[in-house]
Amino acid sequence: MKVAILDGYVDEPSCLGVPPYISPYPRYIYGMLRYLKIKPRYLTIDQIRGREFELENFDLVIIIAGIAVPGKYLGGNPMSLRDLMRISGLKVEKILLGPITLEIEKDSLNSYTILEHPFERDLLKILSKKFEGDMSINKFAILGAEVVRQHPDFPYVICEIETYKGCYWGKCSFCIERFQKLDMRDPRAVISEIKALYNQGVRYFRIGNQTDFFTYMADFRYEFPKPNPEFMKNFHRAIWRECPKIKTLHLDNVNPKTIAEYPEESREIVKTIVTYQTPGNVGAMGLESADERVVRKNNLCATPEEVKFAVKLVNEYRCIGYNGLPCFLPGLNFVIGLRGETKETFEKNYAFLRELLEEDLWVRRINIRQVKVFKGTPMEKVGYRNVMRHKRYFKVFKEKVRREIDREMLKRILPVGRRLTDLRCEVVRGKVTFARQIATYPILVGVVGEYERNTILDARVVDYGRRSITAVPILNPNDAKLHQLEAIPNIGKKLAGRIVANRPYKSLEDLRVVLGEVFERVKDFFEAKAL
Numbered sequence: 038m039k040v041a042i043l044d045g046y047v048d049e050p051s052c053l054g055v056p057p058y059i060s061p062y063p064r065y066i067y068g069m070l071r072y073l074k075i076k077p078r079y080l081t082i083d084q085i086r087g088r089e090f091e092l093e094n095f096d097l098v099i100i101i102a103g104i105a106v107p108g109k110y111l112g113g114n115p116m117s118l119r120d121l122m123r124i125s126g127l128k129v130e131k132i133l134l135g136p137i138t139l140e141i142e143k144d145s146l147n148s149y150t151i152l153e154h155p156f157e158r159d160l161l162k163i164l165s166k167k168f169e170g171d172m173s174i175n176k177f178a179i180l181g182a183e184v185v186r187q188h189p190d191f192p193y194v195i196c197e198i199e200t201y202k203g204c205y206w207g208k209c210s211f212c213i214e215r216f217q218k219l220d221m222r223d224p225r226a227v228i229s230e231i232k233a234l235y236n237q238g239v240r241y242f243r244i245g246n247q248t249d250f251f252t253y254m255a256d257f258r259y260e261f262p263k264p265n266p267e268f269m270k271n272f273h274r275a276i277w278r279e280c281p282k283i284k285t286l287h288l289d290n291v292n293p294k295t296i297a298e299y300p301e302e303s304r305e306i307v308k309t310i311v312t313y314q315t316p317g318n319v320g321a322m323g324l325e326s327a328d329e330r331v332v333r334k335n336n337l338c339a340t341p342e343e344v345k346f347a348v349k350l351v352n353e354y355r356c357i358g359y360n361g362l363p364c365f366l367p368g369l370n371f372v373i374g375l376r377g378e379t380k381e382t383f384e385k386n387y388a389f390l391r392e393l394l395e396e397d398l399w400v401r402r403i404n405i406r407q408v409k410v411f412k413g414t415p416m417e418k419v420g421y422r423n424v425m426r427h428k429r430y431f432k433v434f435k436e437k438v439r440r441e442i443d444r445e446m447l448k449r450i451l452p453v454g455r456r457l458t459d460l461r462c463e464v465v466r467g468k469v470t471f472a473r474q475i476a477t478y479p480i481l482v483g484v485v486g487e488y489e490r491n492t493i494l495d496a497r498v499v500d501y502g503r504r505s506i507t508a509v510p511i512l513n514p515n516d517a518k519l520h521q522l523e524a525i526p527n528i529g530k531k532l533a534g535r536i537v538a539n540r541p542y543k544s545l546e547d548l549r550v551v552l553g554e555v556f557e558r559v560k561d562f563f564e565a566k567a568l
Contacts, residue, residue: 040077041095042066045102045116047135050214051290052246053197056112057190057475061199061246062101065174068181073165079187082116092127103136105213105409111463121146139213139411175226182233192238193461193491195285195475199246200227200253205262208336210376210415211408214248224254228275235280241475245289251306252295261298266305273313287477291320293347294339300350307354311365316358319401319478321368322347326375326382327389334377341389352398360474361457363450368402368478373431374424375408383434390442399450402478403443405435439503447501453526455498457482457508462492468520481505485524497562499524511564514548515541527558
């Protein structure tokens, strides 16, 4: 039986699977099929659009898709309903799963077998109706590790690692995590999964597929689970003991309520994160709204005051890591269009961010999105009424944040001249290559120059966009392009022309003669080893 796993990519409140990320879902499914003695082919929706593979050549296609928290993506273009309709006419058996099943009219896709979350048990029943025995995700995760080698971006993939399903709060009006039963994974199984992926050649990991990393293996006897700092320290030590050459180890979600309720335990966990995870780390916090009225009407977990407290606590431990980025910073999520929202909500949201800036509290990422309404959530009754009514306020608020908050934050976090290491080149546009570190919420860097995809380079910051930066790579003065030299602060066209005219250089001392007193201000943009 020829089976394809078609990854249409997912983006959920607790899980990301858009390239270079690969979510746990295709790995779990691959593991199930391997257990049943079937060796499937992993494909992405981008490969199908590019006609690199034909789905008609398979007997069964298992499709994973669903963007529950939409964003802008550089690495891939998620599957749309139009893609599903196009595939629906193919004469192959098709199984559809993922968050997309929460937003479609099932009658419109009657050529698909549609599985709702959580899909594991139902999928196994379909694949093997006589199946009996252990259906543990832990087993499938290890069996499915080898699928990463079929990813088109391999080895530049970052694996999303699930520690637990569901949300202990589970009351937010818009969130689909309410559909997941709270289920904690055995830490030994998580570490075994990471080791299995590591043995396949993976070096980039995000412990992200949970709603609050701080409450993994916490004490759930309390209304709000109490974090376990000692466990966290031992958990991280065990990861490094098994996988000593990891390049990225990051997290995703942090519930600010946990930090507000248990500041001392949370401080210890922040110390562990700064010590044992890699720099450039971001803990996304769900503020959603700085309007207390909206907080109450939507049963949001944390108040604006609690979120600010959490941001402040994490900022106590900010320090710059070896890759040029702060070791660990908070991020903030805003959701627009919730119940109780008014024009004043947007003013309160902006005032909250302005306050952080004035108190020099750094926030690495501010995500502003309009609510996506799913069936079965309390927001279903409200629908998109507030989204439509406040569209103008949303645009003004978002533009103001990008112009007045984001850019200023970037200037503080990444001052001009800061060296960023291990930038992976992805897309060339004109004379600029867009690159990112392989990380959680990586900063988009416009590198001056044209570089092939997957080139890894270091560069220094020279300018700022609203959510991105411009950087000049570390250059060899003997082959640097004129426009690259001109982009270096303090050089300009005249000196750039002089550098080119006086080639070749045997050492940076030769360059000093040409540049004179300017040399000391620009020397860090040049690589002595290249001469």
